[in-house]
Amino acid sequence: MTRPLPPLRLTHGAVLTGPTLEERALTLACGRLTEGPAPEVDLSGYLVLPGIIDLHGDGFEHQIAPRSSAQLPLAPALSAVDRDAAAHGVTTLWLAQGWSWEGGRRDPDFAEALLAALSEVRPSLLTDMRVQLRCETHMPESAERMLAAIRRWGIDYVVFNNHMQEAELWLAERPQALASWAEKRGQTVEAFTARILAARDAAPRVPRHLCNLARAFDDLGLRYGSHDDPDGETRERMHILGATICEFPTHASAAKVARANGDPVLMGAPNVVRGGSQSGGVSARSLVARGLCDALVSDYHLPCLAAAAWALADAGTLPFHAAWELISTRPAAIMGLNDRGHLSDGTRADLVIVEAESRRIEATFCAGRLAHLSGALAARFLARPEAARALAAE
Template sequence: MSEQILTHARLVLDEDVISGSLVIRDGMIADIDTAPSQLPAAIDCDNDYLLPGLIELHTDNMEKHFQPRPKVAWPSRQAALAHDAQMAASGITTVFDAVSIGDVDEQSMRHGALDEMVAALGAIVDDGLARVDHRLHLRCEVCHPDTLTRFCSLADTPLLGLVSLMDHAPGQRQFASLDAYRVYYQGKYGLNDTDLETFITAQLANSERYSDEHRQTIAAECRKRGLPLASHDDATLAHVAESREYGTQIAEFPTTREAAEASHRAGMAVMMGAPNVVRGGSHSGNIAATTLVELGVLDILSSDYYPAALLDAVFRIARMAGGYALPRAVATASRQPAEAVGLNDRGRLAAGLRADLLRVRLIDDHPMLQRVWSRGRQVH
């Protein structure tokens, strides 16, 4: 029987922060006590915080390791392991790795390397090489011609735990403004005015032809399999109503206050990006995550494109004026994402749950990770 005792820690529980000890036994939390341990083998946490491990539902970080520079493909196992190590070093002990089905850019590595990324992720998990718990999140670009076919080919992948429906066609959600769409894609791909208009025409045609059918069919397949479903970039009440119709559980990155509040009222967990919190606002001019904190409707934080932002954002919203108390702030990156996707064995400090734990020290108000445990095993 493997046992570790962590003592003299500030334990962040569901509703309170207490000083005490926590016992890990065989990878699980065995006991929590308000008294310090007197056992010589106990690990003295020196009054650091002890939190549940963070749970990340939407990050495209793995893609960056597979293609660290344009036109540079990295060996798949090394890429997957480097990503895994970065998750552990960021305090993320459960990660839903988001890979894209369909891309407006036909030359994107996302389109060509999809199967390779899924296979590499499965391999490091099956071989026992992963430090943290990995699940798969399929981001389905519903306006792409091949999305439904490729989704069906991956829908029964054992690691699949979350599916999101997105449409980045001009005039949709994040790009409701065609002017904003032109600025973004002309800058991203270096298109001249003529090529940009050709590109827009093609994307509009694809959206018109494929989006509704793909959205409806994929949502139905998720319901059949019991897979959690997320919307993406909802901007209007009509978008929220559509998401409710499909049985959506998570509202990823709503772009407006009205969409966020309506999603929250409808029982969907509202997810916002931790980089939005750290930077003080959205890089694309959408609603600020801190505004939703002040309104009490931000339910889940995601590191999105910057893994280290997640822990930082948790402590930022705990100390901001009008923010959340620390237990509620921690829950946005632990208990609430776990509940949203049906993981009932983690996300909290409680006896009988997985010993996914973080030891955190505040230095100049900045959270610094001291230790990370994944199922009782120290991984950082």
Template structure:
């Protein structure tokens, strides 16, 4: 952390307007924001580039891909955390909630095996000062796993746990309402015989029916007792949202239909979608498009999901004429809104007293490009 820094001649993106101005930083915090340029010899001249708050990413699967780059391959978890962090910081993300799955799934049966190595890799890298972004945890709880509650309990009081979500990836509902389409996808992912897959699917659907509701209720109770912001996942129907709202859920993560998103808005849940969905022009699973939700005013938060660098690009894409967000509104979806949703009130906007988590962005042939990043006033990229 440096004592002071001046960033000037920038297009400063504030929560409600863009100004041409200067930001003063002192002891890792934003000290002053003003219009006009600074003549201080040590000031960093942005030459008209954008200065925006550091991005806050509530959901990225990037770490898992570094720990397990290929099926059956395990990578050193500390080095994986560092490689993941390099990808995160170069994408302009200064606060990231690393998505850690608790509970195996049909597609990812090895997730329970890599759970602790992933978390310990982050803890060790943090403790040794090897990370440039602020890494916290988003614990994703698969309610069809019979051990999910006992596996989650040690994390409930962990200060790194910033968010939790409850998920049910069994087919015939939510993300995968079309059972035959689900079967075809699973056969493309894994070398299974059709009869073996049918048995596995039947067991998963039975687990959803028999233990899913019990596990969900137990997880929600633990999360609420610890004050952990809670998200639902892949909501499909109004009933899904009604249940989530009654449980104290604050974030509707990846709703799969307009019906669910509209119900989430009515119940006051923040609606989160993935940036690849915006960039690709639709969901890779065939569910509702994030841009279509945005056009109806049903989008509050954007997370990187599985492509960190797409997060900044998606915010600028929201300013397209056919979607209609102004730049400040679009930038709030990746900064202030996610920070607020999980109680990180010390960041997410450029304002006096906030953490000096800042990103310099220039447009290159229409693409937003991260030029520099500061984390608590220290240049980290």
């Protein structure tokens, strides 16, 4: 594991503390934020913000397989994801990995290989990288295997995912779309159809299967939720089950039921940046404006996290501090991570330094480790002998 920097003091930056940006100094020591003297770097003209926390990202699939038929070795691909995340201000992230009857890179075999690879490279990572398992509901036969993987690899977050309605629709009415789906999973249409039919045959066992999983998740202390709830009735069932995180509701009714039950709602940052859902679901901006969104996640594009916060602030939908909370403070609270998501004495030194005028992320610190440094800020660090020596000692 890369060591934290020797003590370093960041001065004259506009630090986001609560609802305000105020000029103050922050000292980083032993991976934490603290007070006291240390070699200084002048951050005049820069914003100092809490590190971004991404609760769901599947953009890592593009690092693993830049083309659907060209998969790269997992360990170096995950290292590339780590560097990419740091460059975009992400200090804690969950890779959204499928555990699905679909096969391919969402198959249990692949999920276990990814978990093994992450365990291998974790000591060299600069960010806090974890895995969220996307558990397809119609797989009762794989329950014990999945629970064994959760225990072995320390998984702390699972979401229930149900692609059966979509699969049956495409099977009956959209053969070309079904063929494309099968190709993405590296299968023939015939083999993929057989997988759909087998999953459909499991439907009578699904309710008991989900109840058993929920009980096991509770015993393990996991956080779990559901993905793509299409309506309020589905969200209510998931809430009763114990899946209290509502991820990517596709209709406002599901978000409303989540809010009534006190369940956090997660939406995709690309939805905000693009001004709408690429799949035809509810607008994330509209949910944010109505107070029905608790956190934004990268979904398929890491750079959209910071861009979404700026977009919401620029549009007047939220003040900047509240917009940034959607990608830092609130995700931390949802996952019970009290040591990050805000900049106060004693917390992890997870922070992002942004050039105020251009809004470029020029530095990212994760637990006091320098994960990314670029642009004019790099010159400032290197121009100060004491700070340069601190960087060299990392």
